[in-house]
Amino acid sequence: MTIRSSMWATVAVLLVVALVPMLAMAADEDPLQDVCVRDTAAALTINGFACKPFAKVSVDDFKFVGLKNPGDTNNANKANVTAASVIQFPGLNTLGISAVRIDFAKGGINPPHTHPRATELLILLKGELYVGFVSSNGAVNTLFATTIYPGEAFVFPRGLVHFQLNVGKAPALAFAGLSSQNPGVQQVAPALFMPDIKDEVLEKGFRIDTKTVDMIQKQFRM
Numbered sequence: 001m002t003i004r005s006s007m008w009a010t011v012a013v014l015l016v017v018a019l020v021p022m023l024a025m026a027a028d029e030d031p032l033q034d035v036c037v038r039d040t041a042a043a044l045t046i047n048g049f050a051c052k053p054f055a056k057v058s059v060d061d062f063k064f065v066g067l068k069n070p071g072d073t074n075n076a077n078k079a080n081v082t083a084a085s086v087i088q089f090p091g092l093n094t095l096g097i098s099a100v101r102i103d104f105a106k107g108g109i110n111p112p113h114t115h116p117r118a119t120e121l122l123i124l125l126k127g128e129l130y131v132g133f134v135s136s137n138g139a140v141n142t143l144f145a146t147t148i149y150p151g152e153a154f155v156f157p158r159g160l161v162h163f164q165l166n167v168g169k170a171p172a173l174a175f176a177g178l179s180s181q182n183p184g185v186q187q188v189a190p191a192l193f194m195p196d197i198k199d200e201v202l203e204k205g206f207r208i209d210t211k212t213v214d215m216i217q218k219q220f221r222m
């Protein structure tokens, strides 16, 4: 090995070593104190939220009652996701966790979407759900889908496109935990067909014609 090529090999190794911790930090950071209840009045903008003074923290900051009531399923999806993330539940700040309640009317769907920052562990309480996600492993799309029943759980790995469809004869109810205080959600169809993306991008991206693009766009116009 020449001096030059061994120098480049060293640089490459150093780059890999430097990048590994960055990849490992793609999830929420670990907390640096026991509690950091979101100070909803703080004007400060940081990656996460400022903590309210510990002296003002009370047990109520760690309790959330917003998952008790069913969401209204009288909408196009016949389903409703009620979130308990750091926005609704300030006590979750820095804890790397959140939850949702999902109500489904008969035939209701939680359409294909992703959570950029969270793995989701869903537990079905009532009904029958056809659930699944698409893996991108090896750049080949692989579907993992099945039907689950009350008491059964299903996990949707972080960032992957996933869905739930009520295939039972009655309403369904599920709760899920998510591995981020702020999982984020991106609905696949509205994300692509609502904004002013040039038609040509969608025509070529989906291999469809202008009419079909317009027809789908119309479904997601408010």
Ligand SMILES: *[C@@H]1O[C@H](CO)[C@@H](O)[C@H](O)[C@H]1NC(C)=O
Residues within 6 Å of the ligand: 070, 071, 072, 073, 074, 075, 079, 080, 081
């Ligand atoms: C979900 O349910 C809540 C509570 O009933 C309601 O305010 C909200 O508009 C519903 N969302 C949709 C998309 O129907």
